[in-house]
Amino acid sequence: MSPAAAVAEARAPRARAPHLRLVTALPRRRVRLAATLTVAVGLLAVFGLVGFHVFVVQTQIELERLEAEVVQEQEQFERLRLEVALLSSPDRVLGIARDELGMVEPDRVTYLAVRESLPGDESKPAARTWAEVKPHLVARR
């Protein structure tokens, strides 16, 4: 640059310098603390969510296991009910009475006439409700 040009440049009005403000730098400790806390909270949230999800899954699995167990027990109840009915069928009972116990049918039936009334003669037996006849079925339903 020639001397004249340098003088001209020196004399030319300079662009206004931007207004600058001095910013005080944050303590490094606080930044680190904030970042750590943020990460910690984030991690906690993530783990908490995962943990909750695990809890839900485990509970669901347990629920299904219990439901399957209930179904199994109900099925076993039905099978036992059939077994009871088979064991008490008239054909079977008659066969055991006749063939194993040697019982015979009587030739005649003797009735004993009771002349005097007995306690309870006046009262009629209460009609049997279904709950009395088959309580286990009522509970099952």
Place this chain on the structure above:
Amino acid sequence: MVLALAFAAVVWRLVDVQALSAARFGDLGLEQRVRRVTLAPERGAVFDRDGHELGLSVPAQTVWADPRAVTDPAGHARRLAPVLEVEEATLLERLSKPGAAFVYLQRKVDDETAARVRDLALPGVYFVPESKRHYPANTLAAPVLGLVGIDNEGLGGLELQYEELMAGRPGELVVERDPQGRDIPSGQRQYRPPAPGQDLILTIDQALQFEAERALSRAVAEHGARGGLAIVMDVSTGDVLAMANVQAWADGGAGPEPNTARNRAVTDVFEPGSTNKVVTVAAALEEGLVTSETAFAVPDRLALADHVFTDHKPHPTEQWTVREILTRSSNVGTILIGQRVGRERLDAYLRAFGFGRETGLGFPGESAGLLLAPEDWYPTSMGTVPIGNGLAVTALQMLDVYAAIGNDGMRPQPRLVEAVVDERGRRHDLDPGPQQRVVSGQTARLLLDMLRDAVTDGTGTRAAIPGYAVAGKTGTARKPLENARGYSDRHVASFVGLAPAENPRLAAIVVLDEPTPMYGGVVAAPVFAHLMHRALRLEGVPPGPETTG
């Protein structure tokens, strides 16, 4: 440039999948994961009146296969055949079925068989739970109970009649499953439980039903009959306590019919013969045309149109009262009474007593019987109909006649079901059906008195029960020819009666088809006595105070 294009394509695909077609892909994914499982309902059970199980459904396993996953169909078939008791060739055909993803190998096997199949650990062979119907008392009341099909649908008998009540309603499980078929725990899950079917509580008494079948089987075998029927009914309610159908076997024995057989007690008809005379006499008494002591000059033969009707024993012309005509079961005497009643009135009383229409039981296949309209009667009908020929009835219809007499002239409506139990275990009693006045109480009591004489002094002496007064009537009717008019030399023997005669609680009918000897008083009356005696004891009806058994 190429990179820019590739990047643009990726971005476009991303936008398409995530935004533009998001719903479609979401639905597709859901469709692949979501499974709808229909949950079969438990079919209602059938109980006798005391709560004994007569029919119930129990869990069973059905064995199925996916032919696409079966690597060795021949090997599978060879190993499964002895376990499932299915022909090896049949199994091979099913396991080799091209294009099939599901084939049944055996439906509803028992637990032991299922365990044996599981132990084979055959790839492509799986299980699905189903329920199987059982009848623990075997053939007891089998034609009455009926049967169900392989899919537990009612096919006959009460199982069919009450199908809608007993079938229940299926439920549904909507669940998300992974490709291995396992439930996704946090996925969609909706459960609608199946509604179990309702249970039936019958009027049938298991012990009395068993005894009826036993006694009837003995009589059928002893007398060489083709079969037999017996029904016991409570006259005041119409409750059927026993309804037995028995068939003769080829080896000369006899036993209850299976559940594939018709319930002949309500489906089959027969000409009742002399048991129908009570209707003729009832009509004459009710119309005031005769009293029990009105006398008729009764010869032992009577010509009517082109036929001669005879009494079963020759005798000179006798002066017999209406009471004696009924007690002696005189055909000629009854025809004379019938002529006094007249065709139109006799027909009206036959219909009032329930002939010519179903009883209201509602049983599948129940017959209304055969009763011609009066204008279609033959010239000989005024000889045949009064004595129980020329019309056909079911055993239940004939029993209902006597139940009406025992119920003070009110005909009860028979019923087999007294209550239902809903899905919550609550019992709901069903009202007995409407009763219909047929004759007055006075006529009914008079008839009872005459029928009592028929047992003490007449043809029904073998129906007597020690300690109890019995009223009833014998019947010995010739069977019509099958494909021609006229009658064969084969007979139906019957006895219908009531006890205790002074205040009837129960009525019963016993019918034997082609027994030897043929007389109702000889072969059917003793069965009635045995059965009615058991029934009275079961019902706790005490005998008269003056006698012991």
